[in-house]
Amino acid sequence: MKLATLRDGTRDGTLVVVSRDLGHALKADHLAPTLQAALDDWDYLAPQLEQLSNELDANRGGRAFALEPAQLMAPLPRAYQWADASAYLNHVELVRKARGAPLPPELRKEPLMYQGGSDSMLGAREDIVLASEDWGIDLEAEVAVITGDVPMGVERDKAAQHVRLLVLVNDVSLRNLVPAELAKGFGFFQSKAWTAFSPVAATPDELGDAWDGRRVHRPLLVHVNGAELGHPDAGRDMSFHFGQLIAHAARTRPLGAGTIIGSGTVSNRDRSTGCGCLAEKRALETIEHGEPRTPFLRYRDRVRIEMLDAEGRSIFGAIDQQVAPLHKSVAADAEPAPAEASRG
Numbered sequence: 001m002k003l004a005t006l007r008d009g010t011r012d013g014t015l016v017v018v019s020r021d022l023g024h025a026l027k028a029d030h031l032a033p034t035l036q037a038a039l040d041d042w043d044y045l046a047p048q049l050e051q052l053s054n055e056l057d058a059n060r061g062g063r064a065f066a067l068e069p070a071q072l073m074a075p076l077p078r079a080y081q082w083a084d085a086s087a088y089l090n091h092v093e094l095v096r097k098a099r100g101a102p103l104p105p106e107l108r109k110e111p112l113m114y115q116g117g118s119d120s121m122l123g124a125r126e127d128i129v130l131a132s133e134d135w136g137i138d139l140e141a142e143v144a145v146i147t148g149d150v151p152m153g154v155e156r157d158k159a160a161q162h163v164r165l166l167v168l169v170n171d172v173s174l175r176n177l178v179p180a181e182l183a184k185g186f187g188f189f190q191s192k193a194w195t196a197f198s199p200v201a202a203t204p205d206e207l208g209d210a211w212d213g214r215r216v217h218r219p220l221l222v223h224v225n226g227a228e229l230g231h232p233d234a235g236r237d238m239s240f241h242f243g244q245l246i247a248h249a250a251r252t253r254p255l256g257a258g259t260i261i262g263s264g265t266v267s268n269r270d271r272s273t274g275c276g277c278l279a280e281k282r283a284l285e286t287i288e289h290g291e292p293r294t295p296f297l298r299y300r301d302r303v304r305i306e307m308l309d310a311e312g313r314s315i316f317g318a319i320d321q322q323v324a325p326l327h328k329s330v331a332a333d334a335e336p337a338p339a340e341a342s343r344g
Helices: 035-040 042-058 089-098 156-162 175-183 204-210 242-249 278-289 328-332
Strands: 002-006 014-018 024-027 082-085 113-116 128-130 141-147 163-171 195-197 221-224 227-230 260-262 302-306 319-325
Touching: 002 024, 002 035, 014 035, 014 042, 024 042, 035 042, 082 242, 089 278, 113 242, 141 242, 156 163, 156 242, 163 204, 163 260, 163 302, 163 319, 195 319, 242 260
Parallel strands: 082 260, 128 319
Antiparallel strands: 002 014, 014 024, 082 113, 141 163, 141 260, 163 195, 221 227, 221 302, 302 319
16 A cells, blocks of 8 residues: 655644555545554554555545645654665765775675654655755665564564565755764764655555565666656665664664664666766766766756656656755855765
């Protein structure tokens, strides 16, 4: 089934089930007011939500309404936890190679992961509002899982059993703010401004054979201003699968229902698949030409991220956003950015 959060003027919105073709929806607030509430009591509520979903697909009459992506918030407009990994070592290797830094051996054994801000998530059609273009605005096209309750110390082979839903992600990164933050030794904070999500969250069975229980085997279609940036396959070259990422996050603590764990920028070794972020494209340009040629995002630039099934149908709906300025007086007072750099 596919679930989403309808904008209703409240912080957490209203839970709806969405038809498989993404064209219609039914309110499910008589079962659970929000998606978080559904995740909190998943074993009891999931079968009832599934029945409602089947009714929607079989008969669009009654309470069903035509759905537009702009009506939706992020599936979880605020989450108890958002942990983002860097599971594609090809991405890490490239951005480090561009600045002459080798990949530390320990990164091949244990995934990189940071804990991001989760109090305000962006919907798929919401603007990316930022105070300065000089911060090195970048997109990161990712896949993420939303978990149920995960016990501390869960085994890697069993961790993926706790996946309840999957979503697409645009993890907005401010590349020029990264070096100073990392130099302080505490990691990302201001350099990870916004995280945006696909219109709907889908249960693993909605992906069919594309979900093998640990990875999603479909290309992620990434466009900037209508031009393709890349179509990397999310199942290829994923050095740490979602079971490993969940187990890593739960090594020293349990994870509460509604925890979101991201894959990091999807990246393939096959250069013909392009890139999932601008930093990686700039790294390739630096390696080949000695300097980057592709600019970071500017105001009014548009980003689109989508995944299609084998029949060409959108699985999660598209993230389709525009970069927009904060109020001019605020932008004018913004601190200047340090020298450009990339995450990795």
